[in-house]
Amino acid sequence: MKAAVLYAKNDIRIEETAIPPLHSHEILVKVMATGICGSDLPRVMGDAAHHYPIVLGHEFSGIVEAVGDGVTRIKTGDRVAGIPLKPCFACHDCRSGNFAQCQHYSFIGSRINGSWAEYVAIPEINAIPFDANISFEEAALVEPSTVALHALKLIQFQGGEHVAVLGGGNIGLLALQWSHILGAKTVTVFDIDDARLEKAKLLGADYTVNPNKAGADDLWRQITSGKGFGVVLEAAGSDVTIKQSFELAASKAKVCLIGTPSRDFSFSHKQFELMNRKEFTLTGSWMSYGSPFPGHEWALSLHFLKQKRLNFLDMIDRSLALADINEAFDLYRKPGAAKGKILLYNS
Incomplete structure (x- = not known):
């Protein structure tokens, strides 16, 4: 698959990489739309990345391409929005339902490879299905x-x-x-x-x-x-x-x-x-998670999107192909050039 790999400050390369293998509880998502978050800017244009190389991207939606043997809720072909936090579910905070305060968390798109790629592997619990009357572009903005x-x-x-x-x-x-x-x-x-x-x-x-x-x-x-x-x-x-x-x-x-x-x-x-x-x-306020995981915020966002009470589309400045990701960051380097959210899609 193609992926945008960050190797160093201001060094993103479009490369052919292996499609991630699935564990039994995971699903493989074909990424249809993914956002560039404000938190991604210092990771790319500064020194805030946790490690190199890394595939960033944590705001995303797509179609389920494959599922692991232990997956029971999600099926191939489902349209899903991705939930990036991977809590340990075992520490005191997790057991209290405070997943954003997890002492041993991982995070898709910052600590492990994320959605600036054609495919991303995520746990089944990190996917929330959505209806066909919600676009992939809208679903990619459910996380923010x-x-x-x-x-x-x-x-x-x-x-x-x-x-x-x-x-x-x-x-x-x-x-x-x-x-x-x-x-x-x-x-x-x-x-x-x-x-x-x-x-x-x-x-x-x-x-x-x-x-x-x-x-x-x-x-x-x-x-x-x-x-x-x-x-x-x-x-x-x-x-x-x-x-x-x-x-x-x-x-x-x-x-x-x-x-x-x-x-x-x-x-x-x-x-x-x-x-x-x-x-x-x-x-x-830190992230968006509650009990039961991932929290009511996720279902409510999809509910009000379906009701047309939330307007995400007018927040989008432009959509670019994943291969043009460096063009997106050229815009961010010019003050005022990006007039809203920039989304990436796989052509």
Whole structure:
């Protein structure tokens, strides 16, 4: 099969490699669509890969090509979305149903070979079937959808709140959509990129705010009648937006950090004191998994896709053949050139 193999920083090669053999509990998936995640960028363009060589890719969908002898639930020909986490199922966290906190996990597409290939082998439990009225492109984005939904479930979101989403990237746009589905009063998306804010409007944002423009503070205070936001979802992982989340939060708000910081930063004592004074609840959110594995987020994402309540297609900037993967990363190296999710497909 053909695979995009990462050998070193900025060194992806399309090569012929062996189709992975199956263990009895595994299935072989012919990859039809696979995404490039924001977490893949530092693995390719930086030094964040766990080892070399490695086939990345953890957002994917495809058709089951073959099944192992011990497989009972999935059959050849099924359309499936891939679940990348491989927990040990034996440690304390796994036994408690906290699979994202597994002490001995592996991960398809970062620790072991993933979906930037024609085929990927995964455990049967890591496949979730979907109907023919959901496209492979949509199904490839179920994984990031579950990440956004998990954050809202984690803070026990009940609806009826003004919600602020900080960062208009893919996770932010999914958090926007899930906030509306779950009953937000309004959703306001903050970003310094006006093109991202336009995409947020297309996907249902009630308001958009560019913090670098005059009047931004007046606008969000007007939206919330000066009280601040009852729910703040930080989806950029930036020191600026994390600090901003403290400022935007209302008294007794819920603040959830979904984005992953890539550098050290510090708070002034006045900034940090906002958490004490407002007594807001602050938590992080990591991946998307719950009990029973993989968690309700996965079935809910497919349900609302089928209901046409989630819009993934307008999040996609373009689809490229797997053989053109380096062209995709050329776009990521030019600030603003990629206007959304880039998907790869096998021709």
